Amino acid sequence: MGKLGAAALRATLRRHPRMVDAGLAALLVLFNVAALEPGDGPVSFLCLLAVHAPLTWRRRWPVPVFWAVFGLAVLVAVAVEVRLEGFYPESVIAVALYTVARYGPRRQLVPIVVAIGVPAVVALFWNGPNWTVAGFIGSALAATILLGLMVRTREAYLAELEERALRLERERDQRARLAVAAERARIARDVHDIVAHNIAVMVALADGAAFAAATSPERATDAMRHVSTTGRQALAEMRRLLGPLRDADDGRAPQPGLDDLDGLIARVRAAGVRVAVTREGTPGDWGPGAGLAVYRIVQEALTNVLKHGGPRATAEVRLRYEDGGVEVEVSDDGSPIAEARPGDGQGVTGMAERAAAYGGDVEAGPRADGPGWRVRARLRPDTREPA
Incomplete structure (x- = not known):
């Protein structure tokens, strides 16, 4: 694909963010469905789809989408007992958390961190402390939030530069x-x-x-x-x-x-x-x-x-x-x-x-x-x- 084709593709994707988010959700489904057990039935697959589906609206409603993903993941794990070997549900929750850090209000990160961290700490220390897993979860949580905040700050800086350039052009x-x-x-x-x-x-x-x-x-x-x-x-x-x-x-x-x-x-x-x-x-x-x-x-x-x-x-x-x-x-x-x-x-x-x-x-x-x-x-x- 040439430079013109790549530029046209990027412009199309910027005009249709919902389509991009739906594609990301579909990729995560394909990545996580491979870890289903052979004996899991269609109910497990539908529950997996339900956990990923809210990501389609993640940019428009970042905070509600996170709570929907987090709540469905917990509900499916408790009620249906869908537990996969791999990166489910961590990958889906990480994407939803990154979206809140990048697009949502920053004050909402505090209750989200508490909601993720407290059950994780309780589960990790229930049968004895596991510092390695605790450190990995804490590092992953902090890295996800920092990545979202960094991208958000960079986009704001670039937007300010663009606005300044437009203002200077208008003055000129x-x-x-x-x-x-x-x-x-x-x-x-x-x-x-x-x-x-x-x-x-x-x-x-x-x-x-x-x-x-x-x-x-x-x-x-x-x-x-x-x-x-x-x-x-x-x-x-x-x-x-x-x-x-x-x-x-x-x-x-x-x-x-x-x-x-x-x-x-x-x-x-x-x-x-x-x-x-x-x-x-x-x-x-x-x-x-x-x-x-x-x-x-x-x-x-x-x-x-x-x-x-x-x-x-x-x-x-x-x-x-x-x-x-x-x-x-x-x-x-x-x-x-x-x-x-x-x-x-x-x-x-x-x-x-x-x-x-x-x-x-x-x-x-x-x-x-x-x-x-x-x-x-x-x-x-x-x-x-x-x-």
């Missing part, structure tokens, strides 16, 4: 699911920022080209050239963003950072929005993650200027670097209508999540000193990237 799967959810949220934010910004720039350029097509074909051609350039940059950023989902290696392509802000602002200016930039202080050693967060916040704020600020809006980007942090402010003088701005949309939510990852916050709303909109973000990154 849960951590993996949380990591996947976090990565999906990150990709969703980046996709939104990239697509929304570049499409807004392309729409503004296309509108300008359509407006200038009749009066200034050169300006229209230049605007469409910028549309093409912006589209290619958007495709390149999308490939760079989605590359880790497709590649087998764990490395990620470089993401934009503080050094790429000038290129971002140049594209917005090419779309027709006048943008002024003010920088104060020097960036800290924060790593690429904080630089990416600042870049995406500025990108989203300028995208909102393109979409909601109106055709003549001007914007100002202010970056104030401090010890341990940075303050980003993007304001414009465009449409003052609050309903026209994304007060609780995906863009502002994404900016708030990026700032919160570095201990900061985001404020977005109408300007208090005139028409337009203002986005102010504070980040408090340290020298470590967030987990």
